[in-house]
Amino acid sequence: xxxxxxGRTGQVARELAAHADVTCLDRSKANLxxxxxCVAAIRTAAPQAVINAAAYTAVDRAEEEEALAxxxxxxxxxxxxxxxAILGIPLVSISTDYVFDGSGETPWVPTDPTRPLGAYGxxxxxxxxxxxxxxxxxxxxxxxxxxxxxxxxxxxxxxxxGAERDQLAIVADQIGGPTPARDIxxxxxxxxxxxxxxxxxxxxxxxxxxxxxxxxxxxxxxxAELETDCDVMDIPSSEYPTPARRPLNSRLDCSSLKTVxxxxxxxxxxxxxxxxxxxxxxx
Numbered sequence: 001x002x003x004x005x006x007g008r009t010g011q012v013a014r015e016l017a018a019h020a021d022v023t024c025l026d027r028s029k030a031n032l033x034x035x036x037x038c039v040a041a042i043r044t045a046a047p048q049a050v051i052n053a054a055a056y057t058a059v060d061r062a063e064e065e066e067a068l069a070x071x072x073x074x075x076x077x078x079x080x081x082x083x084x085a086i087l088g089i090p091l092v093s094i095s096t097d098y099v100f101d102g103s104g105e106t107p108w109v110p111t112d113p114t115r116p117l118g119a120y121g122x123x124x125x126x127x128x129x130x131x132x133x134x135x136x137x138x139x140x141x142x143x144x145x146x147x148x149x150x151x152x153x154x155x156x157x158x159x160x161x162g163a164e165r166d167q168l169a170i171v172a173d174q175i176g177g178p179t180p181a182r183d184i185x186x187x188x189x190x191x192x193x194x195x196x197x198x199x200x201x202x203x204x205x206x207x208x209x210x211x212x213x214x215x216x217x218x219x220x221x222x223x224a225e226l227e228t229d230c231d232v233m234d235i236p237s238s239e240y241p242t243p244a245r246r247p248l249n250s251r252l253d254c255s256s257l258k259t260v261x262x263x264x265x266x267x268x269x270x271x272x273x274x275x276x277x278x279x280x281x282x283x
Contacts, residue, residue, distance in 0.1 A: 210266070
């Protein structure tokens with residue numbers, strides 16, 4: 001099966017390239033800030049499926065660059081979806097827990113009302129809407145707390161800071177499921193192949209690592225694996241203000257993904273060990 005991937009250097013795109021024979025496109029081949037280039041890339045490649053692993057992910061900067069975030073996260077995926085609909089091929093696109101407002105403590109199901117807290121969430125929600133309105137075959141995969149041995153993410157940051165400091169103050173009232181990019185890549189590949197065989201699986205799904213944990217708890221787990229002597233002090237989000245508000249409840253109910261695609265939640269603790277091993281081998 002020929003699969004075209006938008007994205008090349010991001011966390012999930014790199015894992016897609018490592019785990020399957022796919023064609024990954026960087027900005028020079030398809031610039032999401034120019035959606036027409038994405039359409040042209042699909043027409044030229046004539047793939048059997050498309051995975052969109054590229055996005056504007058600067059959550060705080062999006063508060064000042066919402067127009068740019070919207071072009072990248074909404075207009076481009078919508079353009080991809082329309083072209084895929086014309087060709088009759090599936091599109092798998094990665095979304096986020098930021099489409100929710102983070103209220104309550106119950107895990108979010110895909111049909112729950114969406115109320116983004118900021119520009120990034122609004123841009124990703126608009127992308128979801130553009131994809132669904134295109135009328136084609138699609139799988140939207142909402143993730144939370146993506147981590148890997150590549151790029152900028154919480155595991156890499158904690159590994160660095162834990163070696164430099166004796167104590168760190170980490171937010172403890174945001175709860176979610178850390179999700180290894182490797183597992184997201186494998187899930188996207190499985191969804192693309194299954195959607196190509198059964199368009200009836202089209203829809204929005206959730207995928208996040210388990211068990212759910214706070215950022216502070218996740219930091220402790222990272223330091224324990226590293227055997228790093230760095231104390232974690234729990235703080236509320238109010239003591240770590242950011243330009244964009246973060247959802248407190250990022251728990252995702254992933255049961256429909258298991259039911260429809262047979263994809264189960266990964267244990268992020270095993271994923272963490274794999275990531276730290278890769279980082280150690282690369283150093």
